[in-house]
Structure formats: C-alpha cells, structure tokens
Amino acid sequence: MLVNADFSQPATVAGDDYHWVASPQSGVERVMLDRLGGEKARATSIVRYAPRSSFPRHLHPGGEEIFVLSGTFSEDGNHYPAGFYLRNPPGSSHQPSSHEGAVIFVKLWQMQAHESEPVRVDTRNADAWRHEHGRAVCPLFENHHEQVWLERLPAGQPVFSNTDAAVELLVIDGQIDIPDRSLSQGSWMRFPAGLRPVITSGAEGATLFIKTGHLPSTLEHSKP
Known part of the structure; x- marks a missing residue:
C-alpha cells in the first residue's frame, strides 16, 4: 500500500478531512x-x-x-x-x-x-519548555539524524524561519494559515527540502509538533 x-x-491531510x-x-x-x-x-x-x-x-x-x-x-x-x-x-x-x-x-x-x-x-510540565525568539519550544528528541520538538506560537507568526530542510508538522492546537486556506487542529503537512510555503499561526495562535532531518528524498529510499 x-x-x-x-x-x-x-x-497535506486536513484535520477536518x-x-x-x-x-x-x-x-x-x-x-x-x-x-x-x-x-x-x-x-x-x-x-x-x-x-x-x-x-x-x-x-x-x-x-x-x-x-x-x-x-x-x-x-x-x-x-x-x-x-x-x-x-x-x-x-x-x-x-x-x-x-x-x-x-x-x-x-x-x-x-x-x-x-x-x-x-x-511530559509536555504538560512547564519545565520542559523554553523560550526562543518570541516563541515557546519543548524539545522532544534530537540526534545526528533528526530533531523533534513542540513549538507554541502567538497569533500571526511565521511557522518557518531560516531552515530549508525537509520537514513534517502536525497541528496540536489552534490553527495555521496558508495562502489559500486555514488548517485546523489535527492537520498534518510534509514538505521536501527547499520547499517552504508561507505558513503563519492563526488568530488564536498554534501549537505544532515539528520534525525534521528524518525524511527520505525519494519513495525508493524510504522503504523499511
């Protein structure tokens, strides 16, 4: 399959679909x-x-x-x-x-x-979070292969800043806005390296699960 x-x-898979x-x-x-x-x-x-x-x-x-x-x-x-x-x-x-x-x-x-x-x-623990560049970040895992974290953004903030690596995200809370639509809680997106659409946090902000460094570049290389 x-x-x-x-x-x-x-x-992209929208949370309401x-x-x-x-x-x-x-x-x-x-x-x-x-x-x-x-x-x-x-x-x-x-x-x-x-x-x-x-x-x-x-x-x-x-x-x-x-x-x-x-x-x-x-x-x-x-x-x-x-x-x-x-x-x-x-x-x-x-x-x-x-x-x-x-x-x-x-x-x-x-x-x-x-x-x-x-x-x-336990991301409910306030001690697991730190503040970086105006947003709250909760590191989950990191090694030479990948980085995984939660990020809590106030309203109207760009999701991506200075990286063009392949990335995957899941909207844990709130919503994100892309040029043609808004994506609610539960929405999932994946982007190959070098592709960065304009994505901002919605009117009530957003909490995102973000993962990078782990994605293969082709179907063939991604088989277990």
Missing part, C-alpha cells in the same frame, strides 16, 4: 497520513482507540514514535495522558491499550537502528 509515498512531493480505516484489531481505527507497505510498513498515522480497546503484545523492529493527542494511552501498565511523547526504540515490544479511549499520532519504521533507549517527555 502506498499513501503519500513520494517524499519528493509535499503532502480524516478518513478512518479499521485496523486488524477491533476498536482501533487509523487515518493513514503516509505509508509504504502493508501491516508491517513505514507509516505515519493518526490512531484512535475506542474505550477498553487494546492490541496484543507485538514487536517494533523499526521503532515506534507516539504523541498522545487526547484521552489516555497505556502500555505495559504505564498510562500516558494527552501531551505525552513516547519513543520506543527498534527491537522493543509492548502491549498498547486505552481504558478511556485515546487518539495518538504514530510513526513506525522511521528510527535509526542504533537507537536503544526509550524516551518519555
């Missing part, structure tokens, strides 16, 4: 943002757990990255409410579930093989 699989092209697809597990649905492969795929998705739904224990050979958007996501007896960032390294396994229901942003098969340590960041 190929969904937004040409990484040399921009891609989700198409939910049932997963193999009852009570769990997905919005496929990009995907290369079947059930074991390089994939970026929004995943929705119904209350009291779960997956059996399974392995993640290519690692798994999660940001909890709403509800509470649980794994192996640990509970992560909205605002938690989780990074499970390649070769890890878990048994995910949600008692109350949850919506999470998930990325699979997108880590370097040498990563070995799990990461947990």
Whole structure:
C-alpha cells in the first residue's frame, strides 16, 4: 500500500478531512497520513482507540514514535495522558491499550537502528519548555539524524524561519494559515527540502509538533 509515498512531493491531510480505516484489531481505527507497505510498513498515522480497546503484545523492529493527542494511552501498565511523547526504540515490544479511549499520532519504521533507549517527555510540565525568539519550544528528541520538538506560537507568526530542510508538522492546537486556506487542529503537512510555503499561526495562535532531518528524498529510499 502506498499513501503519500513520494517524499519528493509535499503532502497535506486536513484535520477536518480524516478518513478512518479499521485496523486488524477491533476498536482501533487509523487515518493513514503516509505509508509504504502493508501491516508491517513505514507509516505515519493518526490512531484512535475506542474505550477498553487494546492490541496484543507485538514487536517494533523499526521503532515506534507516539504523541498522545487526547484521552489516555497505556502500555505495559504505564498510562500516558494527552501531551505525552513516547519513543520506543527498534527491537522493543509492548502491549498498547486505552481504558478511556485515546487518539495518538504514530510513526513506525522511521528510527535509526542504533537507537536503544526509550524516551518519555511530559509536555504538560512547564519545565520542559523554553523560550526562543518570541516563541515557546519543548524539545522532544534530537540526534545526528533528526530533531523533534513542540513549538507554541502567538497569533500571526511565521511557522518557518531560516531552515530549508525537509520537514513534517502536525497541528496540536489552534490553527495555521496558508495562502489559500486555514488548517485546523489535527492537520498534518510534509514538505521536501527547499520547499517552504508561507505558513503563519492563526488568530488564536498554534501549537505544532515539528520534525525534521528524518525524511527520505525519494519513495525508493524510504522503504523499511
């Protein structure tokens, strides 16, 4: 299966235009943002757990990255409410579930093989944030391969400044404005290197999940 699989092209999925697809597990649905492969795929998705739904224990050979958007996501007896960032390294396994229901942003098969340590960041903690150039930033992860952070912008601020690297973003809260439309909470965008449309935070500001340095330049190079 190929969904937004040409990484040399921009891609956008608006938060008000989700198409939910049932997963193999009852009570769990997905919005496929990009995907290369079947059930074991390089994939970026929004995943929705119904209350009291779960997956059996399974392995993640290519690692798994999660940001909890709403509800509470649980794994192996640990509970992560909205605002938690989780990074499970390649070769890890878990048994995910949600008692109350949850919506999470998930990325699979997108880590370097040498990563070995799990990461947990509670972005609700004020101490996790710092101020840079008039905006609040919450670092989530960084290595030589990629950088991941949350950014909280006041109204009318440009989203991108001085970088032209390939980048991916998800609107966590608020909205962003592009030349022909506004994109609400839950909207996802991906841009190849060198392409930077004019994007500003909306009238009430925006909180964004931003990730850069991890994107392949072509479909062929991005297969797991």
